[in-house]
Amino acid sequence: MASIRIRNLVKRFGNVTVIPDLSLDIPDHEFVVLVGPSGCGKSTLLRILAGLESVNEGDVYIGEERVNTVPAAKRDIAMVFQDYALYPHMTVRQNMAFALEMRGMSKAEIEERVQKAAKLLHIDGLLDRRPKALSGGQRQRVAMGRAIVRDPKVFLFDEPLSNLDAKLRAQVRAEIKALSQQLRTTMVFVTHDQIEAMTMADRIVVMQSGVIQQVGSPEEVYEKPANMFVAGFIGSPSMNFIPARMTDGEICLEDGVSFPAERLFPVRSQAIEAGQPLTLGVRPEHFLFAPDDPAAFKAQVSLVEPLGSDTLVHFTAGGIDAVARVSPDLRPKPGDVLPLIPAPNKVHLFMPETGEAIC
Amino acid sequence: MTSTPSADRWIGYLNTVLLMVAGIIVVAPTLWMVLSSFKFSHEVTAYPPTLFFTPTLTNYVSLWERTPFIQYGINSAVVTSASTALGILLGTPAAFVVSWTRITWPAIVTLLARMAPGTLFLLPWYLMFRQIDMIGSYWALILTHAVITMPIVIWVLLPFFDNIPRSIFEAAQVDGCSPIRVFYRIALPLVSAGLSVSSILAFVFSWNYFLFALVLSNSDTKTLIAASFNFIGEGSTNWGALMAAATLIALPPLVLAIIVQRWLVSGLTLGAVKG
Known part of the structure; x- marks a missing residue:
């Protein structure tokens, strides 16, 4: 030894x-x-x-x-x-x-x-x-x-x-x-x-x-x-990377979809300057199905992969393609629209130029 | 693409015919040699050749009576066995090192030596062995025949060593083996089929090699193949005795090949195909 x-x-x-x-x-x-x-x-x-x-x-x-x-x-x-x-x-x-x-x-x-x-x-x-x-x-x-x-x-x-x-x-x-x-x-x-x-x-x-x-x-x-x-190597399926920008306390995606930053990462949002370009990292298992949440975005389902214990949903929203892991009970089908939102404090932030994590 | 049953049948017939032709081409001279050894000399060269004749053992009797055939046989056995052993002794580790290090030039040099005409070496060797008073000795023949046997051993064994997964050698190193131990504890047992193939080929090539024995031997160390030359005279050739000698000379490699036939064929293919 x-x-x-x-x-x-x-x-x-x-x-x-x-x-x-x-x-x-x-x-x-x-x-x-x-x-x-x-x-x-x-x-x-x-x-x-x-x-x-x-x-x-x-x-x-x-x-x-x-x-x-x-x-x-x-x-x-x-x-x-x-x-x-x-x-x-x-x-x-x-x-x-x-x-x-x-x-x-x-x-x-x-x-x-x-x-x-x-x-x-x-x-x-x-x-x-x-x-x-x-x-x-x-x-x-x-x-x-x-x-x-x-x-x-x-x-x-x-x-x-x-x-x-x-x-x-x-x-x-x-x-x-x-x-x-x-x-x-x-x-x-x-x-x-x-x-x-x-x-x-x-x-x-x-x-x-x-x-x-x-x-x-x-x-x-x-x-x-x-x-x-x-972030991309560890975890299966890989983490979703989403280009975004911080504006007025909101995280704005390229296609106009936005989330209140305080809600996604209450602590780290203080450290981010307004207008700063970011890459959001969201693992598939950290998308929440939120039909009653007004902040949820509408995910257009393009492909469904049932795994038994859960279901992988490939979707398009705000001009990006991403994957979410949802409950098989939802039984989503291609063409459905699912209200999804990233789980609080589970969103990762990266510098787009260097790829380094922020905080 | 698939072929029809009738096309397959015709291809089968063609294969059979081609194999028969190839068989005749290969076997006919041997058959002619064996049959001629039981004919009188004048019958051997008769034209058209006689297919039906009264066999005689005269040629074999004269071979025994007129020449020290047993002594020549012993000489051949000594030279061939020793040069094969020397070839295996030097060629096997050499092939292992070439395979291990992937430095191929030494193997190519030995191949060039093998491919070069024997006459190229003959004069320098003759002078060298005369200088050290070794002309006519077994050692002169054994050492020179190693030039024939060693490249055969190296080139037959190389693919066998190459086909052993490198990780096996590395595992042996991690297990505590020095490179020499890796060679004799791990690599050598795994190329046993290659060793038998290369031994047989080296034996056959050495047994049949004529030139060095003709020049470097004397009457005490003359090998069978060189001694058979005695039957070829300037004016006349004793074809019957020559054929009898050739038949007997061909016997040991033939018997050896038949005994290990299955091993020989599988060994020759196993060396080239990854298992």
Whole structure:
């Protein structure tokens, strides 16, 4: 078990700078999820932690040791790969025992650890099978078992759920979360799936183009996104962004629709100058159905996506296209007009030029 | 686009005919060689060739009586086995390193060496081995034949190594393996089919290689293929004995290929197709 410190990390591939300057602290025992779109540098960062990629500039510490030049084999980390990377010529037992053999551990201790990890992951009946005789979910468990049997300083996960079907993914996600609470080992998990990030992480690191956009708990990055990128990336469906302007205590949209600013964000409205251009951010779940509210705007429904528990409504209002999540009891149909209003204190404000959140 | 059943049937017939023609082209010389080895010399060159004849073992008997055929066979076995082993020993790690580092120029250099005519090396090697008094030794032949076997091993094994997902090697590194351990604990067992294919091909090419053995061997180390040249004279050629020798020389690679036929075919295709 160990903390991780990254200081001013720079990573280049030839002339391409993938990570320009990154610093991050991950305390001991924490489950951190690196999340971001493809090509944001999250997997590269994980591979640097693993020792599978070199560092051009900066320092990486695992515990108190600077590991920039320490080979992967000597870092005492365990990694679960996206394709599981099980050794096809070895049985499950041999796969799990391999790293322990490399350490010169006694056979009795290896067997004890393998049995313990196998029981924990419910794969004790599969120990004599080869990987090709396992299902995707079983392989994933073996890959996990191969990692936890080592009791390493740090666990690294490189999108390990992406090859599983949706149902299995949800199940394994919960299992990994439970495992992390049980093992209390530092874990770094890479994913592009914000649901995985939200459900598993103690802290989320949102990345774009090799730059950390925000670090925070799942609640923080959801409720207080640092900028429009984070706001748009976290949450499904994405946050709606609406160009607006502040005039005389009212938030005016481009097409004349307006709301009293005091009502939407009573505290923050004081900080906004009159005439200032803004981008409003409203999550689909923060539109309220308000038939009796005179401030509600009329949303022209263009598309309806019933999800069972709730319904996504694509609508047009005030010259903008947006999505709202409403109760399935409303049973909206394309062409209907719904009176909607953003929920008080749930509206986010961003600077249109920089994308940074206001207050 | 779909074809009609009758068109499919005709394509099937055409395939059969083409395969038969190809089969005849491949098998006919071998058949002619084997049949000729049971004919008297004058019958071998008779025109038109005689299809029905009284078989004789004279050629095989004379082969045994007039030449130390067993000794030549042992020489061939020693040179071929050792050069194949040397080729595997050097070529397998070389192929792994080329695949691992993705630096391909060493593999291309070995391929160029393989493709260059043997005569290019012959004189320098002859002079070099004479200088160190190794002409006529097994080692001279084994080392020179490694120039044939090593590129084969490298180029047959490269796609096998390339087809192993890189993450498996990386997992082994994370599990505590040094690159050398990654090679022999992980990579090597995963290319066993490729090893058998490359061993057989290297064995066959070395077994059949004529030029180096002709120049660099002596009467004690002469290989079968070089010894068979003795039957070709300036004035006359003992075709019957030559055919008998050729038949016996062809036997070991043929038997080897038949024994591992299934493995050979699957190995050759597995190397190229991602599993």
